[in-house]
Amino acid sequence: MLTDNRNVIKKHLLSCxxxxxxxxxxxxxxxxxxxxxxxxxxxxxxxxxxRFMRHLKITQQxxxxxxxxxxxxxxxxxxxxxxxxxxxxxxx
Amino acid sequence: xxxVNTTDYCNEQVLIAGLIAGDDCAFCExxxxxxxxxxxxxxxxxxxxFADDVVQDAWVAIYKNIAKFEQRSSLKTWVMTIVSNEAxxxxxxESRKVSLDELDGEVPGSYLDGANFTSDxxxxxxxxxxxxxxxxxxxxxxxxxxxINKTLNILPPAQKAAFILRDIEQESFDDIGNILQVSAAxxxxxxxxxxxxxxxxxxxxxxxxxx
Ligand SMILES: [Zn+2]
Numbered sequence: 151m152l153t154d155n156r157n158v159i160k161k162h163l164l165s166c167x168x169x170x171x172x173x174x175x176x177x178x179x180x181x182x183x184x185x186x187x188x189x190x191x192x193x194x195x196x197x198x199x200x201r202f203m204r205h206l207k208i209t210q211q212x213x214x215x216x217x218x219x220x221x222x223x224x225x226x227x228x229x230x231x232x233x234x235x236x237x238x239x240x241x242x
Numbered sequence: 243x244x245x246v247n248t249t250d251y252c253n254e255q256v257l258i259a260g261l262i263a264g265d266d267c268a269f270c271e272x273x274x275x276x277x278x279x280x281x282x283x284x285x286x287x288x289x290x291x292f293a294d295d296v297v298q299d300a301w302v303a304i305y306k307n308i309a310k311f312e313q314r315s316s317l318k319t320w321v322m323t324i325v326s327n328e329a330x331x332x333x334x335x336e337s338r339k340v341s342l343d344e345l346d347g348e349v350p351g352s353y354l355d356g357a358n359f360t361s362d363x364x365x366x367x368x369x370x371x372x373x374x375x376x377x378x379x380x381x382x383x384x385x386x387x388x389x390i391n392k393t394l395n396i397l398p399p400a401q402k403a404a405f406i407l408r409d410i411e412q413e414s415f416d417d418i419g420n421i422l423q424v425s426a427a428x429x430x431x432x433x434x435x436x437x438x439x440x441x442x443x444x445x446x447x448x449x450x451x452x453x
Contacts, residue, residue, distance in 0.1 A: 165363025170354055174434035180415075201369040209441040212377050214410045216387045217394060224277060226270035233269075233301045 164192045169199045173206050254317055261308045269305070276318065279406060280325045286403035286422055287329035296332050300325040319413065322421045330423065353438035372448040386444065389453035393443045397436055404429050405436035 161168065169192050175181040176189050193200050251257040251271045260268030280300060284293040303324050311320055360366055374380060394402060403422055407413045408429070415426040422429065446453065 165359075166365045167354070167359040167363035170359070170438075171434075174437055175430060178430070180430060198365050198369040201371070204375065205369070205372065205444070206437060206441055208375060208377055208380070209437055209444055210409065212380050212444075213390055213437070213440045215381055216390045217406075217410060224274065226273040226277075227266075229273045229277065229301070230266060230269050232298070233305050236298070236302050237305055 161188075164188050166192075166196060166199055169193070169196075170202065173203055174210075176203070177207055177210060258308075258311065258313070258317060262311075272304075272317070272321070273301075276321050279411060280321065282399070282403045282406055283322055283325045283421060284329050285399040287326060288332055289399065292329075292332050292336065296329045297325065299332070300328045303328060315417070318411065319417050319421075322407070322413075322417075326421045326423065352435065353442055354435075370445050370449060372444070374448070380444070383447070385451065385453075386447045389443050389447055390440060392453055393439060397439060400424070401432045401436045401439075404432035408433045409437070 164172075169176075169189055172181055172185065172189060176186065179186075181189060193203060251260065251268065257268055257271060261272065277297065280297045281293055284296040284300075288296055300321075304321060307324075311317070315323070357366055380386060394405075397405070400422060404418055407418045407421065408415070413421070415429050418429045419426040424432075443453065
C-alpha cells in the first residue's frame, strides 16, 4: 500500500512520478541530502515538476487556513455536563 | 457557569492550572479546542461506528486524570494520546481489527495512481497552469474554501487525521505515528496523499471555478 523510497534512492535520475512521490518529503525537508540533490536536479530540467512543486507548496500553505476558517461552533457546556454525569455515575 | 475569559487560556500553564483546579471554563475551552480533532483521531483508529463513544470515554479519562498530567508533552498531544489509547482499548474489547488499508482506502482518481503518469514515470500531460498563484487571492475564494472542506470530509479517515494533525495542529511526524499507531514514514505518506488530493481540488477550481 505504501511506497518504499529505497528503490527511488538507488535510481540515478528521477522520473516525474518519483518527484511527485517525494514532493512532500522535499518540501518538509525530510528527503535527506542525496535525494534532495536528485530532486533539485530534476526540477532544474523539468518545468512541469517545477510548477507542480510550486502548486503543492501553495496547497500546503492555504489548505489548512481554508479549513480553519470553517471551524464550527459547538455547545461545550453540554459536552461538559455529559462528562460530569458519566464521571459521577462511574464513581458512585 | 462563570463568564468565560478565553484570553487567559491562550497561556497553556494558566489553562492547565484551571483544569487541575476543576474550573468549568477551562474544560469548556479544551472541549472547544480538541473535540473535533479527537473525533477525527478516533475515526482513524476505530472507524465510524465507535468513534463517538471513544471520544466520550476519552473525556471521562481526561477529566479524572488531569491532575496526573506531568506535562512531558503538550496538553494537545496528551489528550490525543488518551483518545488513541481509548480507541485501541475499544478495538480490543470488540475484538475487531480495523486494518490501515480499510482506513486508508484509495481515493478514486488518486494523483499518483491515476492517469497522470505513463508507465515509465513521465507526465501524461503538462502540469495544469493556474489562473492565480497568489495565496492571498486564493484564501479569499469562498467557493474554493467550500471545495476544500468538502473534499477533506471524504478523505479516508487515516489520511484526514494525519493531515489535520500535521498541517493544522503542527504535531511532529513521530507524535502522529504514536497517536495513530503507524510508523512516522507511513504518516508522511498519508499526509502527502491528502495534500495531493487537495492540490487536485485547487487544479479543478482554477480550471472550472467549481469543485
Ligand atoms: Zn518532471
